[in-house]
Amino acid sequence: MRVNWRYVLAGAGFTMFLGLLAVLSIAQYHRVFxxxxxxxxxxxxxxxxxxxxxxxxxxxxxxxxxxxxxxxxxxxxxxxxxxxxxxxxxxxxxxxxxxxxxxxxxxxxxxxxxxxxxxxxxxxxxxxxxxxxVELDHTFDHVMRTLQGVPPSKINAALTSVSGSLRGNGERLHQLIADTDGYLRAFNPNLPELEARLPEIAAVADDYRAVAGDFTTTASNLGGTSTTLVQQDRQFAAFLLSMTEVGNTTGGYLERHGDQLVTTLDTLAPSTALLRRYSPVVPCFFQGMERNGRLIRAVTGGPEFGGTHPNAHVTISLLPGMPAYQYPENLPKTGVDTGPQCHGLPEVRGIPPYVEYDTGANPYRGSDETATLNPDLLALYLFGPLPPPGGGR
CATH class of the missing domain: 2.40.30 (Elongation Factor Tu (Ef-tu); domain 3)
Incomplete structure (x- = not known):
């Protein structure tokens, strides 16, 4: 009988392929690749x-x-x-x-x-x-150890008490379990936030620990205050009675004049709002006035002030020829909002810049800018000051 080796080799190759496929399947199952x-x-x-x-x-x-x-x-x-x-x-x-x-x-x-x-x-x-x-077997193990150390009579008494407590309360127990389940379901979404807040709780606990000594001292001081109140109970009671009388008097006054007080406060609201807005100007204005007073006393003051020019006199005169205010060009404006400004007060360094407010109250500057003489000043320079009334040169 002649053997066809081609079929034999084909069968052997197919068998080897099946074995290799099984090995690969097992390796793939074990995640080798x-x-x-x-x-x-x-x-x-x-x-x-x-x-x-x-x-x-x-x-x-x-x-x-x-x-x-x-x-x-x-x-x-x-x-x-x-x-x-x-x-x-x-x-x-x-x-x-x-x-x-x-x-x-x-x-x-x-x-x-x-x-x-x-x-x-x-x-x-x-x-x-x-x-x-914790697993069920560990729970049973602990329970068995506990039961072995407890006399059976006490276990029976405990179980009888539990049974008596539960008898007739099945509906209430069911409602309790249902309510607890609802609370837990509502609380469960907040667990991540609670976990994030735990480090903050530790920080707050550290702050409380840091002030524990001061809190203890305060509590001790409150103990002394309580003792003083007990010792002076009559004076404290009289004080409370006087406060009660004051409260009754004040209550009656407010009851009689409450509407007038409310009207007064409503009327003062615009004025107080305006004063509140311009309140920053008040300190710098008076500080500037006080500083200017010191500077003037230092220059023109008498012997008691030690001024550099004691008993100096200042002559103020009006220059004639300045055009007068004209109507209606120079009428002041109303309702102009200039806002609070100190312009460098209380200590102005150098010559402050001229600020022209759009109020209509600025000094009128006419077109006549020719030079004029002041006859009073000219007479003073030529003939000196006039003698005082009643004698003298």
Whole structure:
């Protein structure tokens, strides 16, 4: 019988292809060809139902899975593989919780961002002290230890009391559970804000700690004040009675003249508003007047002031020939808003600039600018001052 080697080779090749396909499928199932970021979590224990393949989540979004769970006798090491694209969005400062989906369900890893430097997590990072939620087996273990240390008669009495308290109150208990669920549902959206406010609470606590000594001193002083009030109770009672009389008198006066007071205050409102607006001018005006008085006394003052020109006289005269105000060109304007200005007062350095307000009250400057003589000044310069009445030269 002749063997057709071509069919044999084809069958062997197909068998090898099936084996290679099975190997590749198994490797793909174990994510051998996936590009992942491996990170380790250290915890006291991994708890029940923490197995390879459990999801890893951040803010409810799955970012990887658990690849291995091992122990060294003192704690558990959970190796997780993160999706590289998701790892770039995970900060380096994160904490981990191993939490179950339900009371009896499998666990998953929940990552919580802690803020920090802004760098993302890298391969080989170790998240220390991962927290594991209390599990049902640990709860039963603690309960059994407690029950073993308590006499059965006391347990029976306690259960009987609880049963008696709950009997007939099922509807109220149902309403209590429903109300609690509603409160928790309403409070749950505010948990992120509460978490953000916790550092501020710590800062406020530090401030209270800093003023605790002063607060204690104030409380001690209040104790002395209280003792004084007790010792002077009669005087304090008389003071309260006098304040009561004052209050009654004031109340009667306001009741009789309240409308007039309101009208007066309403009438004074425009005037007080105007004074309030121009109040900045008052200090600089009087300070300027006081400074000018000191300067004038320093120049023209008598012996008691030590002026540089004691007993000097100032002659004021009007120059004739200046055109008079004309009607209606030089009538002052009303309602002009100039605003409060000090113009450098109280101490003006140099010659201040001339400010021309549009009020119509500026000195009239006519067109006649020819030079004129003052006959009084001319006579004074030529013949000297006139003798005083009643004698003299």
């Amino acid at each position: 996936d590009r992942v970021v491996a990170v380790s979590l250290l915890a006291d224990r991994s708890g029940l139902l923490m197995e390879p393949g459990s999801p890893v989540k951040l803010r409810g979004v799955e970012v990887g899975s658990v690849s291995e769970v091992t122990t060294d006798g003192t704690g558990a090491r959970v190796t997780v593989e993160l999706d590289p694209d998701q790892a770039e969005r995970i900060p380096a400062e994160v904490s981990a919780n191993l939490v179950p989906t339900t009371v009896f369900g499998a666990k998953y890893v929940e990552l919580t961002a802690q803020g920090g430097s802004g760098e993302h997590i890298a391969a080989g990072a170790v998240i220390d002290r991962a927290r594991v939620n």
